[in-house]
Amino acid sequence: MSDWIDICALGEIEEEDVHRFEHGGAVYLAARDDCDGVFVVDGLCTHEKVELANGFVFGCVLECPRHQGRFDLRDGRPCGGPVTEGLKTYPTRVQAGRVQVQLIA
Amino acid sequence: MIKWKNYALRAERDPRIENAIDGIGWYTSPIPRKRLKELVRRDNGRAARHFLLWLALLVASGAVAYATWPTLWAIPAFLVYGVIYNSADSKWHELSHGTPFRSHWVNESLYRLVSLMTFREPIRWRWSHSRHHTHTILVGHDPEIASPRPPHIALALLGLWYLRGALGEVRTTSAVVRGRIPADVASFVPESQWPEMVYWSRIFVAFIAAIVLACVIAGSILPAMFVGLPRLYGSFLHYTQAFTQHAGLDEDILDHRLSSRTVLMNPVFRFLYTNMNYHIEHHMFPMVPFYNLPELHAEIQSDCPAPYAGLGATYTEIFTTLWRQRLDPTYYARRVLPETAGASGDQRVMDPDFRKVA
Ligand code: FES
Numbered sequence: 094m095s096d097w098i099d100i101c102a103l104g105e106i107e108e109e110d111v112h113r114f115e116h117g118g119a120v121y122l123a124a125r126d127d128c129d130g131v132f133v134v135d136g137l138c139t140h141e142k143v144e145l146a147n148g149f150v151f152g153c154v155l156e157c158p159r160h161q162g163r164f165d166l167r168d169g170r171p172c173g174g175p176v177t178e179g180l181k182t183y184p185t186r187v188q189a190g191r192v193q194v195q196l197i198a
Numbered sequence: 199m200i201k202w203k204n205y206a207l208r209a210e211r212d213p214r215i216e217n218a219i220d221g222i223g224w225y226t227s228p229i230p231r232k233r234l235k236e237l238v239r240r241d242n243g244r245a246a247r248h249f250l251l252w253l254a255l256l257v258a259s260g261a262v263a264y265a266t267w268p269t270l271w272a273i274p275a276f277l278v279y280g281v282i283y284n285s286a287d288s289k290w291h292e293l294s295h296g297t298p299f300r301s302h303w304v305n306e307s308l309y310r311l312v313s314l315m316t317f318r319e320p321i322r323w324r325w326s327h328s329r330h331h332t333h334t335i336l337v338g339h340d341p342e343i344a345s346p347r348p349p350h351i352a353l354a355l356l357g358l359w360y361l362r363g364a365l366g367e368v369r370t371t372s373a374v375v376r377g378r379i380p381a382d383v384a385s386f387v388p389e390s391q392w393p394e395m396v397y398w399s400r401i402f403v404a405f406i407a408a409i410v411l412a413c414v415i416a417g418s419i420l421p422a423m424f425v426g427l428p429r430l431y432g433s434f435l436h437y438t439q440a441f442t443q444h445a446g447l448d449e450d451i452l453d454h455r456l457s458s459r460t461v462l463m464n465p466v467f468r469f470l471y472t473n474m475n476y477h478i479e480h481h482m483f484p485m486v487p488f489y490n491l492p493e494l495h496a497e498i499q500s501d502c503p504a505p506y507a508g509l510g511a512t513y514t515e516i517f518t519t520l521w522r523q524r525l526d527p528t529y530y531a532r533r534v535l536p537e538t539a540g541a542s543g544d545q546r547v548m549d550p551d552f553r554k555v556a
Pocket residue numbers: 138139140141142143157158159160161162163174175176328
């Protein structure tokens with residue numbers, strides 16, 4: 094099992110918003126839903142590789158800024174066209190007010 | 199007919215253009231993320247009020263039209279009904295983006311309804327419109343260029359009665375229902391979506407057959423006057439509004455301020471057109487629901503060309519531009535950015551192949 098990686102303080106991510114970070118040359122997003130859920134997902138849309146950091150969260154759905162493709166943050170599954178492929182999600186926890194993730198290859 | 203660029207859709211996406219979009223990117227006006235977050239918020243109440251009012255007007259005008267049939271009063275009554283019916287096209291557009299309602303299932307349910315009303319098969323058109331947003335007026339890549347150069351003015355006029363669109367729909371749908379996907383459609387709808395596209399195309403054909411059957415049973419054209427035919431006899435206002443979006447403006451440039459128009463319209467027209475007159479704003483920030491576009495317009499106005507004062511001013515420019523483009527396809531209406539506006543930079547996508555004279 095890989096190590097937990099520290100990303101940011103929970104308070105740095107607004108409710109229904111995202112926080113972009115890079116690790117190992119890849120882009121990720123830490124996102125908060127509307128009821129205290131925190132999730133880490135890949136940072137590029139599976140449709141046209143657009144930066145999802147420019148998108149927004151509605152409830153527990155992350156919406157892509159280019160075509161409004163939708164992903165469920167809880168499992169990354171697509172839940173609104175035109176995306177057809179899910180987003181990769183990563184084990185995430187909040188420890189002493191810090192958001193941490195396991196970026197399993 | 200003078201030939202200039204080849205507007206046919208390319209089978210493959212051009213890596214040079216993709217690199218330009220990923221690298222230079224589409225120009226976006228500066229707006230604080232906090233403010234944008236307020237503007238992208240969806241509001242079930244505001245959306246519901248708009249859609250319920252529209253449906254109420256549709257039913258009321260339909261009732262008047264029914265009551266006046268078959269007198270001469272039915273002509274103006276059906277014209278009013280047809281104009282309200284064709285407002286479905288701009289509502290289709292909003293719903294395809296999934297932005298009016300916070301509850302996504304409501305967006306999707308209404309999307310299927312207005313898709314049927316407007317004969318826009320929901321799968322193909324969603325993918326087509328996505329491509330239009332990726333490649334807005336990039337020749338050979340955008341499937342929704344309404345006014346290629348040099349313009350075919352007679353064809354453009356046919357659009358007033360949806361005849362141009364209808365012919366395209368008949369051609370494409372008759373192939374898709376048989377499982378034959380035309381090359382242009384295959385270039386923007388991924389193969390994984392083809393079965394659903396074929397399925398929905400067949401539903402559409404069954405829907406049209408049901409309208410025809412209803413007319414046969416009723417022994418009258420009246421059922422089709424309510425569903426189907428309004429797309430033809432009532433589309434003139436929607437088409438007049440929608441043709442302003444890009445016609446006569448620059449192309450192959452990654453800056454919506456130069457290739458799209460924002461036109462000020464009266465509240466009735468804006469209601470019927472679902473605020474799509476704020477077209478620069480919509481293209482730049484398509485996540486913003488239609489009811490927040492006036493606010494977004496105010497927010498970024500100083501970074502955009504002056505909006506057109508109305509349809510009159512817009513069509514003065516469109517007519518003179520298209521007339522000149524008949525002989526000189528290099529000509530286009532240049533939009534002037536305010537001096538304080540963000541520079542467009544090197545946002546022109548120049549593919550030398552497009553410039554070849556065929
Ligand atoms: S790029 Fe994300 S939905 Fe198209």
